[in-house]
Amino acid sequence: MKPFRYLQRFVLPWRCLLCGAAGSDGVDLCADCAAELPRNRSCCARCALPLAAPAAMCGECLRRAPPWDAAWAPFRYGWPLDRLESRYKFGADLAAGRVLSTLWRREPCPIDLPQLLLAVPLHRSRLRQRGYNQALELGRPLARELGVPLRHDVLQRLHRTDAQTELDAVGRRRNVRGAFALHSDIALPAHVAILDDVMTTGATVAECARVLKRAGVQRVDVWALARAPKPRNE
Numbered sequence: 001m002k003p004f005r006y007l008q009r010f011v012l013p014w015r016c017l018l019c020g021a022a023g024s025d026g027v028d029l030c031a032d033c034a035a036e037l038p039r040n041r042s043c044c045a046r047c048a049l050p051l052a053a054p055a056a057m058c059g060e061c062l063r064r065a066p067p068w069d070a071a072w073a074p075f076r077y078g079w080p081l082d083r084l085e086s087r088y089k090f091g092a093d094l095a096a097g098r099v100l101s102t103l104w105r106r107e108p109c110p111i112d113l114p115q116l117l118l119a120v121p122l123h124r125s126r127l128r129q130r131g132y133n134q135a136l137e138l139g140r141p142l143a144r145e146l147g148v149p150l151r152h153d154v155l156q157r158l159h160r161t162d163a164q165t166e167l168d169a170v171g172r173r174r175n176v177r178g179a180f181a182l183h184s185d186i187a188l189p190a191h192v193a194i195l196d197d198v199m200t201t202g203a204t205v206a207e208c209a210r211v212l213k214r215a216g217v218q219r220v221d222v223w224a225l226a227r228a229p230k231p232r233n234e
């Protein structure tokens with residue numbers, strides 16, 4: 001720990017952002033709230049969809065394999081992680097983002113490390129509005145820890161898409177079709193992973209994966225901090 005950071009923490013102790021109790025383990029989260037974080041232990045190996053029982057692949061992937069090769073999402077998108085994520089993403093609460101990035105950095109990566117990590121880009125108008133790319137900032141400490149370069153300027157978002165949260169699975173696919181392109185003068189390695197904060201239907205990362213595969217990348221993985229479970233009505 002750097003001296004300044006130590007000093008800062010000496011004055012300002014770790015505090016749980018969710019319940020206000022003392023933080024533990026060098027993070028602004030208490031042990032009780034940390035124990036409630038929903039882990040994605042039993043999930044589809046291909047798309048990280050939470051499953052009730054362990055299986056190599058979910059029904060969706062068996063019916064139609066996604067355009068990426070493997071996925072890693074250490075958490076499920078549920079209480080209390082969803083609270084921290086929405087405070088970080090929509091409320092510009094960077095302390096919540098720090099907790100999330102620390103949690104992710106501490107998770108062991110269960111699949112082969114890629115040669116390059118690409119954060120899902122935001123359209124420049126949304127980036128201006130939010131002030132930061134939430135996936136990129138979450139992934140930085142993890143990428144540093146693993147020694148994998150993380151870039152945000154290789155994949156580009158060509159047009160602003162509607163917020164995916166309002167759309168169903170088909171609408172999400174249509175919404176992101178043709179939304180991404182590659183920066184032309186960058187040589188891509190054989191193995192790349194796309195990094196996002198939360199993966200819901202996977203429509204966005206699927207579109208990114210298609211662009212990378214078309215450019216000749218042999219293996220494309222998807223990394224997300226959390227995977228949303230399948231909606232009940234699907």
Ligand SMILES: [Zn+2]
Pocket residue numbers: 016017018019020021029030031032033034
């Ligand atoms: Zn707490």
Ligand SMILES: [Zn+2]
Pocket residue numbers: 044045046047048049057058059060061062
């Ligand atoms: Zn699956």
